[in-house]
Amino acid sequence: MLRTYAPSSDEKVIAGVCAGIARTLGVDATLIRLVFALLALAGGAGILLYLGLWAWASGKRVWVAAVLAFVAGMALLGAVGLSDRAVIGIAVIAGGLALAWRQGGSFHPEAPLSYGGIALAAVGAVVLLSGGGTSTAVLAPGAVAGALLLIGGPWVWRLALERDAERTGRIRSEERSDVAARVHDSVLQTLALIQRHAHDPRRVAALARRQERELRGWLYGDQPLGDDTVSLVAALEEAAGDVEELHGVRVELASAGDSPLDTSVSALVLAAREAMTNAAKFAGVEEIDVYAEVTDDEIGVFVRDRGAGFHRSAVPDDRRGIAESIEGRMERAGGRAKIVTSPGTGTEVELHLPRRTS
Amino acid sequence: MKPRVVLVDDHDLFLAGVRAELGDAVEVVGQAGSVADAVPLIGELDPDVVLLDVHLPDGSGDAIINAVAPERPGVKFLALSVSDAAEDVIAVIRAGARGYVTKTISGPELAAAIERVATGDAVFSPRLAGFVLDAFRAGEVVGNAELDELTPREREVLQLIARGYMYKEIAARLHLSVKTVESHVSNVLRKLQLSTRHELARWATQHRLV
Numbered sequence: 001m002l003r004t005y006a007p008s009s010d011e012k013v014i015a016g017v018c019a020g021i022a023r024t025l026g027v028d029a030t031l032i033r034l035v036f037a038l039l040a041l042a043g044g045a046g047i048l049l050y051l052g053l054w055a056w057a058s059g060k061r062v063w064v065a066a067v068l069a070f071v072a073g074m075a076l077l078g079a080v081g082l083s084d085r086a087v088i089g090i091a092v093i094a095g096g097l098a099l100a101w102r103q104g105g106s107f108h109p110e111a112p113l114s115y116g117g118i119a120l121a122a123v124g125a126v127v128l129l130s131g132g133g134t135s136t137a138v139l140a141p142g143a144v145a146g147a148l149l150l151i152g153g154p155w156v157w158r159l160a161l162e163r164d165a166e167r168t169g170r171i172r173s174e175e176r177s178d179v180a181a182r183v184h185d186s187v188l189q190t191l192a193l194i195q196r197h198a199h200d201p202r203r204v205a206a207l208a209r210r211q212e213r214e215l216r217g218w219l220y221g222d223q224p225l226g227d228d229t230v231s232l233v234a235a236l237e238e239a240a241g242d243v244e245e246l247h248g249v250r251v252e253l254a255s256a257g258d259s260p261l262d263t264s265v266s267a268l269v270l271a272a273r274e275a276m277t278n279a280a281k282f283a284g285v286e287e288i289d290v291y292a293e294v295t296d297d298e299i300g301v302f303v304r305d306r307g308a309g310f311h312r313s314a315v316p317d318d319r320r321g322i323a324e325s326i327e328g329r330m331e332r333a334g335g336r337a338k339i340v341t342s343p344g345t346g347t348e349v350e351l352h353l354p355r356r357t358s
Numbered sequence: 359m360k361p362r363v364v365l366v367d368d369h370d371l372f373l374a375g376v377r378a379e380l381g382d383a384v385e386v387v388g389q390a391g392s393v394a395d396a397v398p399l400i401g402e403l404d405p406d407v408v409l410l411d412v413h414l415p416d417g418s419g420d421a422i423i424n425a426v427a428p429e430r431p432g433v434k435f436l437a438l439s440v441s442d443a444a445e446d447v448i449a450v451i452r453a454g455a456r457g458y459v460t461k462t463i464s465g466p467e468l469a470a471a472i473e474r475v476a477t478g479d480a481v482f483s484p485r486l487a488g489f490v491l492d493a494f495r496a497g498e499v500v501g502n503a504e505l506d507e508l509t510p511r512e513r514e515v516l517q518l519i520a521r522g523y524m525y526k527e528i529a530a531r532l533h534l535s536v537k538t539v540e541s542h543v544s545n546v547l548r549k550l551q552l553s554t555r556h557e558l559a560r561w562a563t564q565h566r567l568v
Contacts, residue, residue, distance in 0.1 A: 209462070216440070250462065252484055252522065254483075254484035254485045254487060254520045254521075255488050255492075256488045256491035256495065256520065257495065289521060289522020291488065291517075291521040293488075293517065302521040302522075304523075306522075
């Protein structure tokens with residue numbers, strides 16, 4: 001607003017300052033003149049201000065105008081009854097602010113911190129506060145707080161920004177090292193194993209498949225890579241991977257639904273694993289199909305191969321695999337196992353576990 | 359006559375492997391590694407079957423199906439993927455693919471699946487059967503009951519596919535003809551493509567956003 005102000009030469013009484021301001025503000029020049037007259041009574045502040053504005057508008061040195069306006073402000077404060085010390089204090093604070101302002105426009109967070117400005121403002125604050133008197137009691141805390149805010153605010157703001165950036169960076173680097181750790185624990189280990197077993201294609205294939213399964217589980221699902229498994233399907237995947245790795249077969253796992261692991265579900269997984277192991281060892285096939293289905297009433301797991309099959313009566317009694325590890329385990333868990341097989345048609349082990357209604 | 363096949367996959371090594379494994383069983387007439395290359399190529403060659411990777415560098419398989427299908431309604435699509443994500447697979451099937459097999463499938467099995475798709479049948483891998491059973495699991499049916507629910511028989515057939523049974527084994531076990539089993543599977547495919555069940559819609563939406 002003040003930038004558009006220019007002294008009015010045709011309406012001037014002294015230098016046209018009052019008329020110019022009045023025209024800029026759109027008020028009657030007499031009103032402005034009255035204000036300046038009143039200000040002139042306040043320790044000559046009006047006169048000084050008038051001179052300052054005239055110097056500024058007529059293109060004289062800007063610092064002359066600033067000093068004149070500054071002294072005018074002080075005179076005014078003295079005139080309204082502040083003690084000398086208070087006036088000096090405020091003047092010093094204002095000087096500090098002006099210095100801080102000059103040294104980098106301090107309202108930007110990036111601006112350099114003006115130590116000179118802060119020191120001046122602090123000295124001013126001390127002078128002001130020690131000045132005493134009733135008139136300063138109300139004014140002083142506000143003035144000090146305002147000064148501190150103007151000078152220190154951008155600096156505090158910048159600190160906060162820096163801390164934010166630092167925290168984001170830290171989170172990012174933690175994420176990166178987390179991924180690196182997971183990749184190291186799984187993918188890199190597997191690659192090392194593959195190199196060591198390069199002469200054994202079946203083992204290499206099994207390792208690659210297991211790694212693929214694990215990596216995919218981590219990328220597409222919520223299963224933690226290499227961590228303890230937490231659900232039926234995840235546990236079956238791990239069991240299938242182990243059987244693939246140990247016996248060089250392919251295990252195709254399909255599922256509909258999933259269930260959290262508890263002791264009986266874990267028993268079911270162990271029984272399924274035993275069934276897969278049996279199929280891998282005795283069926284003489286390369287592929288085993290496993291299907292897990294979770295319905296409202298029960299969990300069903302089906303382990304099927306298209307291999308040799310067998311006669312149940314032909315299994316020696318000392319072979320505990322089926323009786324103990326599959327049927328006995330399922331019964332203890334509250335479920336049942338059914339084995340459908342005959343020579344030449346392959347084998348299917350059905351595992352059923354009723355779900356507890358909770 | 360051997361089916362004419364176009365392969366679409368961005369992994370050259372895998373393409374070479376598939377070509378070698380398929381051998382003489384099918385006639386591979388062309389291959390592409392991106393959506394942008396595949397769309398004009400398929401339009402030009404008009405093959406019987408397109409073997410389609412679900413994920414491509416410049417988009418997903420369903421983008422190719424959507425671009426090609428209106429002009430070449432005779433072309434059948436078979437999705438082939440390592441992706442385990444149900445939403446990806448379901449999205450490609452809903453776009454019009456006649457089936458989904460995993461990349462670990464053996465050469466002869468893949469050739470058989472291509473033959474079956476070429477004649478208009480559907481090909482469900484055990485994994486896809488599991489996804490479908492999961493998606494059609496008991497839940498409130500809001501839309502068209504005929505499309506949004508599987509019949510008990512279809513459920514039985516799908517469960518046996520998930521368990522690793524082949525069509526003729528399913529037919530023997532359920533005392534049906536192989537043709538009937540095939541028509542059940544085709545019906546399931548149709549429901550999968552037309553159903554408005556919210557699980558399917560949700561999967562498709564997620565897929566588009568990804």
